[in-house]
Amino acid sequence: MKKTGAQILCESLIKEGVEVIFGILGGALLPVYDTLPQYPQLRHILVRHEQGAAHAADGYARVTHKAGVCIATSGPGATNLVTGIANAYMDSCPMVAITGQVGRPFIGKDAFQETDITGITLPITKHNYLVDDTAELARTVKEAFYIAQTGRPGPVLIDMPKDVQQEEVEFTYPEKVDLPGYKFVSRGHLAQIKKAVGRINKAERPVIIAGRGIVISQAYNELKELAEKAQIPVVNTLLGISSFPGAHILNFGMIGMHGMAYANMAVQNADLIIAAGMRFDDRATANTKRFAPQAGVIHIDIDPAEIGKNVPVDIPIVGDVKNVLKAINKQIERRDHLDWITQLDQWRREHPLLGHDQGNELLPQYVIRQIQEATQGNTIIVTGVGQHQMWAAQHFVYTKPNSFISSGGLGTMGFELPAAIGAKVAHPEEMVWSIAGDGGFQMTVQELGTIAQENIAVKIAIINNGYLGMVRQWQELFYERRYVDTKLWNPDFVKIAEAYNISGIKVKSREEVAPAIQKAMDHPGPFLIDFVVEPEENVYPMVQPGESLSRLLETPKPEMISSY
Amino acid sequence: MSLTNKKHTLVALVEDRPGVLNRVASLFRRRAFNIESIAVGRSEKPGLSRMTVVVDGNSAKIEQVRKQLDKLINVVRVTDITAEDIVTRELALIKVNATTATRSEIMQIVDIFRANIVDVASNSLTVEVTGDEDKVESMLELLRSFGVKEISKTGKIALTRG
Ligand SMILES: Cc1ncc(C[n+]2csc(CCOP(=O)(O)OP(=O)(O)O)c2C)c(N)n1
Ligand SMILES: [Mg+2]
Numbered sequence: 001m002k003k004t005g006a007q008i009l010c011e012s013l014i015k016e017g018v019e020v021i022f023g024i025l026g027g028a029l030l031p032v033y034d035t036l037p038q039y040p041q042l043r044h045i046l047v048r049h050e051q052g053a054a055h056a057a058d059g060y061a062r063v064t065h066k067a068g069v070c071i072a073t074s075g076p077g078a079t080n081l082v083t084g085i086a087n088a089y090m091d092s093c094p095m096v097a098i099t100g101q102v103g104r105p106f107i108g109k110d111a112f113q114e115t116d117i118t119g120i121t122l123p124i125t126k127h128n129y130l131v132d133d134t135a136e137l138a139r140t141v142k143e144a145f146y147i148a149q150t151g152r153p154g155p156v157l158i159d160m161p162k163d164v165q166q167e168e169v170e171f172t173y174p175e176k177v178d179l180p181g182y183k184f185v186s187r188g189h190l191a192q193i194k195k196a197v198g199r200i201n202k203a204e205r206p207v208i209i210a211g212r213g214i215v216i217s218q219a220y221n222e223l224k225e226l227a228e229k230a231q232i233p234v235v236n237t238l239l240g241i242s243s244f245p246g247a248h249i250l251n252f253g254m255i256g257m258h259g260m261a262y263a264n265m266a267v268q269n270a271d272l273i274i275a276a277g278m279r280f281d282d283r284a285t286a287n288t289k290r291f292a293p294q295a296g297v298i299h300i301d302i303d304p305a306e307i308g309k310n311v312p313v314d315i316p317i318v319g320d321v322k323n324v325l326k327a328i329n330k331q332i333e334r335r336d337h338l339d340w341i342t343q344l345d346q347w348r349r350e351h352p353l354l355g356h357d358q359g360n361e362l363l364p365q366y367v368i369r370q371i372q373e374a375t376q377g378n379t380i381i382v383t384g385v386g387q388h389q390m391w392a393a394q395h396f397v398y399t400k401p402n403s404f405i406s407s408g409g410l411g412t413m414g415f416e417l418p419a420a421i422g423a424k425v426a427h428p429e430e431m432v433w434s435i436a437g438d439g440g441f442q443m444t445v446q447e448l449g450t451i452a453q454e455n456i457a458v459k460i461a462i463i464n465n466g467y468l469g470m471v472r473q474w475q476e477l478f479y480e481r482r483y484v485d486t487k488l489w490n491p492d493f494v495k496i497a498e499a500y501n502i503s504g505i506k507v508k509s510r511e512e513v514a515p516a517i518q519k520a521m522d523h524p525g526p527f528l529i530d531f532v533v534e535p536e537e538n539v540y541p542m543v544q545p546g547e548s549l550s551r552l553l554e555t556p557k558p559e560m561i562s563s564y
Numbered sequence: 565m566s567l568t569n570k571k572h573t574l575v576a577l578v579e580d581r582p583g584v585l586n587r588v589a590s591l592f593r594r595r596a597f598n599i600e601s602i603a604v605g606r607s608e609k610p611g612l613s614r615m616t617v618v619v620d621g622n623s624a625k626i627e628q629v630r631k632q633l634d635k636l637i638n639v640v641r642v643t644d645i646t647a648e649d650i651v652t653r654e655l656a657l658i659k660v661n662a663t664t665a666t667r668s669e670i671m672q673i674v675d676i677f678r679a680n681i682v683d684v685a686s687n688s689l690t691v692e693v694t695g696d697e698d699k700v701e702s703m704l705e706l707l708r709s710f711g712v713k714e715i716s717k718t719g720k721i722a723l724t725r726g
Pocket of ligand 1: 384385386387388389411412413414436437438439440441463465467468469470471
């Protein structure tokens, strides 16, 4: 049967199992939006800025493992998506972004609201398409979802000229994709796995570094089995948080610039690193020349281009980390590594995280710990970028798989609110806390409108330190406290929430923290808490830029730099 | 793996679609890979083009180039054929100053190189030379003494022997 391009798009989305689309319409998308009411299965959530649509789709994707869908009109609508697409690309999130484009006869003429969005997004998408033949549209959508969701996931953009949306063609949805240039290996090479097993069996001081790949391939059980069977301590990258139970005795926390001292010490003293679904980001490795100097490296990743990109690897295994770990687990021996784990436990006791139970001031770390107490970890935490993100990473115990959602690779301030919307829309039955910076919150604050309009019951905790805190910390430590343009004049966030018909409360002292969190949790709808915290609290430990993971600033006093 | 820089010849089979060359070029720029030359044209397979890319770098870097290229959806296959037995060719058009006095000397050089004269004007000759990089370079070297007005060169193309 003949259908319009707009109908073909909607029907193809439904075939792909799409339930929610985040977006904003405009001239170049009117045919699509005019068609939407014919498909009530597709819930459209009207956001307030296209960046919010992309982050919401990203948050949705992270918690469902399905491609999130966002849609924007041509020109400024499309360019507003760019930050969100780049964010999804860096963190390997499946996403299909759809943009309206001027009609085909106008392309290349600098028509009103024409922009070369496929050109712009070339380096930040896994693939993109400009649909210039309506007959190709169904195949394009099919391919886009396939590419976005398989192998190493990522965003795919489809640019749709307005006249393609209007044109009628025969519609059949393809059963299969035919992509000769697209391949990924999901099973690891047997000989490599065998080599890895031999190495693991012989290791005296092995450490697993768990990355976001564990979450993406949902290899939680396989990781746990490997760790327990061979008694291997597990540390994680920022986005590896919640890939391994937070309270597990073999969990030695996060590595990297603001990682736990004992996690970094584990890596620096290990004789074998099993890097599972992580990409040796510089925030995780610090100075790569002095990273894990005593260790051989087994690197498991589905993307062959990640092997050897940043750090030399002894045994690469290309494949889906879930399959690879399964195969490894079958062959490895039971070990206990008692001396090694005892040593790590001792380091953990000697180098605890600081800052949450001192003095009378309202410390941000305390707020995070109180949210942990109140929720018992039974919530999804979505953070922005900055100090509050690091405190949320350090001080919350993530007992539930995939319960930490954060912008890692791109470090996008403003992610916290729209991504929380996406997570909550995907899992309305789950509690979702957005841990926001007072700076970042204001970058996407307009999404309070989306929350109000759709009654999305996210709980918002603003860690209000009155500063672009993480940058202020760098100014304090490396620019002799010259706080150039990091101090924020802030509005009354509770009043802002109230203006959007969202309840809120301001908290200024320790005693008020727990009751406020309880109030937020008891409240059926969205709720905002403005935690006015100690303004100049810093994130420790900290590896200074250029240093190795072995040189850590553990407390505010420089003489406390420890080397190990 | 060798850490010394060396010219590598990569051959990619790519889909013959608009924008593919742009994707490849964009990737090289974005990852700061250094392209010496790039040449594309139809291959024997319908819908596929063969692209020859010459890149400079150590083997780790070249391996990155190859893998990143291979990740592009429109790139069907990439091989580094540097170490293989290959035939390579470039083509150059060289417009060289020529007077009645020098014309015959230039024509002799052209003969020796089995090149062709493709255009004759009152004060210049345009020479077409085909061959591997060394041949084209030495020809150019010899013609320089007469005064080269313009050069237009293709990138290198390559096939494995046999
Ligand atoms: C979009 C964007 N702009 C700028 C930065 C640089 N930056 C990193 S952290 C930070 C401060 C964040 O301030 P806030 O949201 O208040 O969080 P805090 O560090 O105070 O917890 C800035 C400006 C960024 N990461 N993202
Ligand atoms: Mg702040």
